[in-house]
Amino acid sequence: MVGAPPPADKIIRFDDGSYFTFPQLRWSVSHFRQLMPTVEVARGLGAPQPLQRALRKDIDSLRFTPLGSKDSMTWEQSLGANYTDGIVVLHRGRIVYERYFGVLKDSGQHGAMSVTKSVMGTLGAALVAEGKLDPNKKVAEYVPELAKSAFGDATVRQVLDMTTGLKFSEEYADPKAEVWQHAAAGNPLPKPKDYTGPRSYFEYLQTVQHQGRHGEAFGYRTVNADVLGWLIARVTGQNVNEYLSEHVWRKLGAEQDAYMSDDSTGTPFAGGGLSAGLRDLARFGEMLRNDGRYNGQQIIPKAAVADIRRGGDKQLFAKGGYDLLKGWSYRDMWWVTHNDHCAYMARGVYGQRIYVDPKAEMVIVRFASTPTAANAANDPTTTPAFEALGKLLLAKPK
């Protein structure tokens, strides 16, 4: 998309769907606002809070062994292997490593994909800690519109931890998967004339049916995050982008506005619509690492961060079928490793990550645009790299 105009065969359009295929995706993930309507997550009008720098030269050569491999590789090699667009590492709050590739620059916002869910989960955990959202109440008590859907008799906790039993397939390869109905409902473009389905995220959520029982297994379903977005909006009286701005982004000393895609009724896509600056998400991760305190303020209650760190039910998680994430759990829409550094992670398709390693006092944020959506494709060259870096920083704090 360079030139005035760009060459015809280089134009990426929203409505033909190609924007979300590789390699066009490499451009699209840094330009979602140019493809679709968005709502602002305002940083406010004050001066950003600068991040200190203490760059290290011993990171690129760090070696680790990818999952399922016999041969080791270097950290620097992993950047290319993971189609990295941008990566930043904070140690004790200072930037020790920062790189950009492709079309992303430090002044720019990249799609966070399902990392959005963890941001929403953080807001949800905070509202629980503040007593504004009762985790034991049924969803329908807050959102009566969902009473007849599968969400109606799920608890807020089950939504936060995705242990709801839902008839909702996210098999993108299956054109009949419910995820496509969800996408069609939320698509901000005009509906086709013969379209008779739901016309917004909230309308779609009301149609989701039961499958299995709530509370019996972890089942990763984007719609839980959209329901959480509705819960947040209902109890706070603000759309999630506004609430996120007022209660987090403005307090972080963010250097850029973030934004969210939204449907035709103005509802932000809580399941995956956030785009943000790399360093601003690092500020967000650093705030969590500091028990919710950052930039001189308690932004998220300490109890909420403790709840995320503690993790969810490992047995329920094991039923979710993630072979590469054995022993992990899922809590408040965060992936909790339960490794010896107590690290927890936000994960988005095509390689997006926030990785908080409390023991190493480290936060990593990575934006990427991998050819394969599922993170199982890049976990082998990601998780052990992040763990190895945590060990390095713990051993040699400098």
Added chain:
Amino acid sequence: MVGAPPPADKIIRFDDGSYFTFPQLRWSVSHFRQLMPTVEVARGLGAPQPLQRALRKDIDSLRFTPLGSKDSMTWEQSLGANYTDGIVVLHRGRIVYERYFGVLKDSGQHGAMSVTKSVMGTLGAALVAEGKLDPNKKVAEYVPELAKSAFGDATVRQVLDMTTGLKFSEEYADPKAEVWQHAAAGNPLPKPKDYTGPRSYFEYLQTVQHQGRHGEAFGYRTVNADVLGWLIARVTGQNVNEYLSEHVWRKLGAEQDAYMSDDSTGTPFAGGGLSAGLRDLARFGEMLRNDGRYNGQQIIPKAAVADIRRGGDKQLFAKGGYDLLKGWSYRDMWWVTHNDHCAYMARGVYGQRIYVDPKAEMVIVRFASTPTAANAANDPTTTPAFEALGKLLLAKPK
């Protein structure tokens, strides 16, 4: 558009066209990014440059006589009469007056409408002053794609001053007016299946035909600004939003990113697509008032600002038929009053204004959402109010 979701009869959608009718317009003009794709005019990552305040209490009671009226009214009364969303007055660079109404807040961006043209004209005048754009060259020498259109044999100067002879009607009430073909081409939504017309602003511009001869009369036509946008992109190698960001917005110490709507090929709407913060447009106006120098830097060449201030050909302007703007001229896409304060103005439909009064050392920026598009409807309660305030500040500078 308040609620989760908003009530069905309060939802404003892009595709049904209602967003651009009164009263929905009052919301839409502050939320364009939520209705359509946009590109960023980044302010950069540094700290904003604060504007000093020296608020005055003698402005609201200032009396003036609206054009064509026998009875006077107060400045404060004019705010309601003009459906003001936000207004700020700088005197000697300090904020002496600032008010917000409706849905606009100081943290928010409002559609500048055709004020966009004056921003583009400023860039054009700067490129002329820097020798990068020759005002005497034909447009086709820079953009060969326009050779067969009416623009091909127009000079850059004629485009900048809108003295081109074009078959292009902006009569919105006429469904056959060319402005609707222009809008259809630039509309970022998918084209209807039976649509055979141009599919982008640049494609549309190539179809514009001659009517009359270039250089014989002022004729206000939005497409001139789009051609200027193409000229800027061609000689700078950047889209106008990027060029505006790098050469102006980042240097102004702006406190918010601005943005522009764009067509499906990513081309920003140079004729009217800018949305910006009220105080940031005031910084822009103040930069011009200071001969292009602001925030410690020469942002726009002094010669470019002098060219705007000097104005255009009054006789050609008189042929444009603006009864309320007698004695004015049009230069570099600015409206030049030639009043005794040498004021010049950027004007956008529904009441948008930047008003620079060099003699009174005053800059006014107003955002509004009037029921009537044409500014002739609000000029009577606007121009004399601005002039009266210039006289007050000149007489009582405090």
